[in-house]
Amino acid sequence: MKLTHCIVAGLVCAGSAECQSPSGIHAEAGIEQRVEALVGRMTLDEKIGQMSQSTSMSTPLSGAIREEIRRGRWGSFLNAGSPADRAEAQRIARHESRLGIPLLFGRDVIHGYRTIFPIPLGQAASWDPELIGQAARIAASEAAREGIRWAFAPMLDVARDPRWGRIAESPGEDPYLGAAMATAIVRGFQGESLADPSSIAACAKHFAAYGAVEAGRDYNSAWVPEVLLREVYLRAFHAAADAGAASFMTSFNALNGVPASGNALLLATILRGEWKYRGMVVSDYNAIEEMIAHGYAADGADAARKALTAGVDMEMVSTDYFDHLKSLVGRGLADSKHIDDAVHNILRLKFRLGLFDESIPAPAESGVTPESLALARRLAAESAVLLQNKGGLLPLSESLGSLAAIGPLADSPIDQMGTWVMDGRPKDVETPLAALRSQLGEGRVFYAPGLRNSRDASRAGFAAALDAARRADVVVFFLGEEQILSGEARSRAFLNLPGAQDDLVAAIAALGKPMAAVIMAGRPLTFQETAARVNAVLYAFHPGSMGGPALADLLFGRGTPSGKLTATFPRTVGQVPIYYAHLNTGRPAPQDASGIPVGNPAQPEGYTSKYIDADFTPEYPFGYGLSYTRFDYSNLKLSSAFMTRTGTVTVSADIANTGNREGTEIVQLYIRDLVASVAQPVRALKGFRRVPLGPGEKSTVSFTLDAAALAFYNQHNQLVTEPGRFQVWIAPDSAHGVEGEFTLR
Numbered sequence: 210m211k212l213t214h215c216i217v218a219g220l221v222c223a224g225s226a227e228c229q230s231p232s233g234i235h236a237e238a239g240i241e242q243r244v245e246a247l248v249g250r251m252t253l254d255e256k257i258g259q260m261s262q263s264t265s266m267s268t269p270l271s272g273a274i275r276e277e278i279r280r281g282r283w284g285s286f287l288n289a290g291s292p293a294d295r296a297e298a299q300r301i302a303r304h305e306s307r308l309g310i311p312l313l314f315g316r317d318v319i320h321g322y323r324t325i326f327p328i329p330l331g332q333a334a335s336w337d338p339e340l341i342g343q344a345a346r347i348a349a350s351e352a353a354r355e356g357i358r359w360a361f362a363p364m365l366d367v368a369r370d371p372r373w374g375r376i377a378e379s380p381g382e383d384p385y386l387g388a389a390m391a392t393a394i395v396r397g398f399q400g401e402s403l404a405d406p407s408s409i410a411a412c413a414k415h416f417a418a419y420g421a422v423e424a425g426r427d428y429n430s431a432w433v434p435e436v437l438l439r440e441v442y443l444r445a446f447h448a449a450a451d452a453g454a455a456s457f458m459t460s461f462n463a464l465n466g467v468p469a470s471g472n473a474l475l476l477a478t479i480l481r482g483e484w485k486y487r488g489m490v491v492s493d494y495n496a497i498e499e500m501i502a503h504g505y506a507a508d509g510a511d512a513a514r515k516a517l518t519a520g521v522d523m524e525m526v527s528t529d530y531f532d533h534l535k536s537l538v539g540r541g542l543a544d545s546k547h548i549d550d551a552v553h554n555i556l557r558l559k560f561r562l563g564l565f566d567e568s569i570p571a572p573a574e575s576g577v578t579p580e581s582l583a584l585a586r587r588l589a590a591e592s593a594v595l596l597q598n599k600g601g602l603l604p605l606s607e608s609l610g611s612l613a614a615i616g617p618l619a620d621s622p623i624d625q626m627g628t629w630v631m632d633g634r635p636k637d638v639e640t641p642l643a644a645l646r647s648q649l650g651e652g653r654v655f656y657a658p659g660l661r662n663s664r665d666a667s668r669a670g671f672a673a674a675l676d677a678a679r680r681a682d683v684v685v686f687f688l689g690e691e692q693i694l695s696g697e698a699r700s701r702a703f704l705n706l707p708g709a710q711d712d713l714v715a716a717i718a719a720l721g722k723p724m725a726a727v728i729m730a731g732r733p734l735t736f737q738e739t740a741a742r743v744n745a746v747l748y749a750f751h752p753g754s755m756g757g758p759a760l761a762d763l764l765f766g767r768g769t770p771s772g773k774l775t776a777t778f779p780r781t782v783g784q785v786p787i788y789y790a791h792l793n794t795g796r797p798a799p800q801d802a803s804g805i806p807v808g809n810p811a812q813p814e815g816y817t818s819k820y821i822d823a824d825f826t827p828e829y830p831f832g833y834g835l836s837y838t839r840f841d842y843s844n845l846k847l848s849s850a851f852m853t854r855t856g857t858v859t860v861s862a863d864i865a866n867t868g869n870r871e872g873t874e875i876v877q878l879y880i881r882d883l884v885a886s887v888a889q890p891v892r893a894l895k896g897f898r899r900v901p902l903g904p905g906e907k908s909t910v911s912f913t914l915d916a917a918a919l920a921f922y923n924q925h926n927q928l929v930t931e932p933g934r935f936q937v938w939i940a941p942d943s944a945h946g947v948e949g950e951f952t953l954r
């Protein structure tokens with residue numbers, strides 16, 4: 210079976226559809242004329258109203274809100290109201306305001322609406338853009354059914370610091386994979402046409418470099434050289450723009466001292482200027498007003514002027530636009546053309562969504578379906594990563610006598626769904642405990658949480674847990690982080706399993722039973738003690754509504770784990786930031802370097818880039834994940850030892866399933882540019898492929914690289930390709946694989 214993975218200009222367009230160019234955004238015939246005609250009829254107050262987004266919508270609608278909507282005070286609401294409230298608000302906007310401009314309702318639909326899929330860091334571990342796009346499509350249709358036509362997603366912040374709580378929402382540490390996720394989710398949300406009533410506008414966020422906040426502390430400063438900004442932090446956003454993302458959201462952080470909502474380099478020079486982006490830009494929540502706290506704006510008027518000039522079209526929640534733009538224009542301190550441009554961008558999106566043309570949908574209630582839950586189950590299974598399986602404990606035999614399910618996340622629907630869940634219902638969640646009991650029967654599953662929650666430091670529940678474990682043949686722990694420990698404003702200074710979870714495992718390990726640990730978390734954690742005590746570790750992130758059945762399927766071998774990490778797992782928090790695509794440094798340390806001999810005078814061999822009190826390599830590298838079978842890589846071949854700038858080189862290798870079970874291997878393509886005018890990482894992901902193989906099957910997997918795939922940003926921030934030697938790997942993860950070399954002439 211020959212598989213060829215086409216690399217298009219260094220980015221991956223998910224699915225067969227051509228990537229939409231930015232010009233595709235406004236290609237719909239007639240919209241520009243309609244926008245132009247409408248803007249020409251609007252007063253300045255009405256224009257500024259369109260640029261204002263509120264989160265306040267009382268239920269039922271208050272007289273004040275009704276009057277504000279009639280006056281055109283708001284262009285959009287976020288995370289507000291019931292479906293009935295939104296329908297009534299839309300009726301007022303369309304039929305009782307002077308120009309009948311519809312409202313745009315936005316919401317944080319981050320990883321599902323009613324059907325909750327794994328958190329994005331988990332979804333990314335599936336390396337399955339096709340499935341991720343299908344999940345986004347389901348989320349779109351569920352949200353649109355309740356009047357939501359704008360999702361504040363995908364979150365595309367490359368994250369290399371697991372202390373940062375928002376790594377949960379991210380695709381992880383790699384820009385190439387982030388770009389593939391971006392394209393898949395944008396296309397999933399927006400479908401073939403935004404005018405389709407089940408389509409919703411995507412919003413690429415947070416623009417930009419929010420994942421680089423210092424010390425992993427949320428909202429903190431990000432200092433990122435422009436070459437790194439472009440190389441790492443912007444690539445996924447560029448892919449989102451290329452895929453036709455209808456909107457962008459500015460980030461909270463200051464980038465190199467300039468808050469993103471006032472950052473002309475990001476919004477004017479790069480987004481609008483270089484990328485020719487014609488979508489709509491919304492600030493993050495209060496982010497315009499927060500430029501005062503940043504020390505970048507003197508007051509609300511200054512903040513409004515700076516945000517408008519930089520290119521923020523709509524202000525989320527704070528009211529500096531409404532409070533100050535009119536007077537700024539009157540005093541010649543703000544250019545009314547910026548206001549007209551902003552209103553064009555906002556109205557263009559509303560026209561593209563068909564909001565002017567459609568009859569107002571009757572309020573409806575969305576719900577899960579067997580199809581949506583089946584897809585959630587499949588994506589949760591593909592998102593789980595098998596990190597260890599000593600003695601081949603997993604998969605368990607269905608004929609085992611009994612099983613003890615122990616831990617605070619065995620039966621916790623809210624925690625299982627993970628962060629940023631507004632519309633997922635606990636009643637739609639099937640927990641691991643419920644799934645195991647329905648599979649094995651109540652009498653064969655003994656349950657004890659052991660702890661009241663993931664942070665519980667008390668041992669009061671240990672006795673019951675020990676009792677459950679004593680009665681069982683096998684123990685499966687369900688450990689990790691409660692939902693509230695990850696996401697926005699949830700940075701952690703430590704990465705250990707919270708509370709007394711390690712102690713709980715240690716207490717039960719004394720029984721000498723076979724044990725597995727399933728970890729649900731919103732970030733890479735450090736858990737060496739627990740990993741040393743159990744046979745198997747299955748990392749499920751926060752797996753969503755159907756995490757229970759998905760995990761039960763994997764535990765009992767009705768599925769084979771295929772997930773691979775998209776964020777490096779450190780051995781200790783002291784290593785952070787740690788990521789695979791690092792530079793080699795002038796003194797790279799040998800893999801086994803760590804520590805110094807006692808009483809030994811300083812020796813030259815110690816002067817390399819390492820720690821003296823810890824292993825400098827990761828616990829689990831980017832791209833790592835085990836299977837219940839084995840995949841062997843061999844026979845790397847290159848179509849040529851040389852490549853020209855206009856040519857390509859095809860790299861192939863044989864992947865063999867040498868085990869006795871079927872499995873899907875995520876085959877990865879990495880390169881290294883050995884000499885460049887800006888030193889390049891020791892590895893950079895440039896392709897991947899999901900390869901299903903039956904036991905004993907072998908396939909030749911090939912990737913075709915073009916010069917664009919080898920391009921990097923030079924010291925002048927130009928995307929260039931330079932001649933020279935390139936190493937290339939076809940690999941199971943970022944630390945292994947079969948290797949070759951070619952030369953670009």
Ligand code: GLC
Pocket residue numbers: 287288317361414493494697
């Ligand atoms: C939040 C988040 C952003 C979200 C927005 C609306 O503070 O930063 O991701 O979309 O506000 O809730």
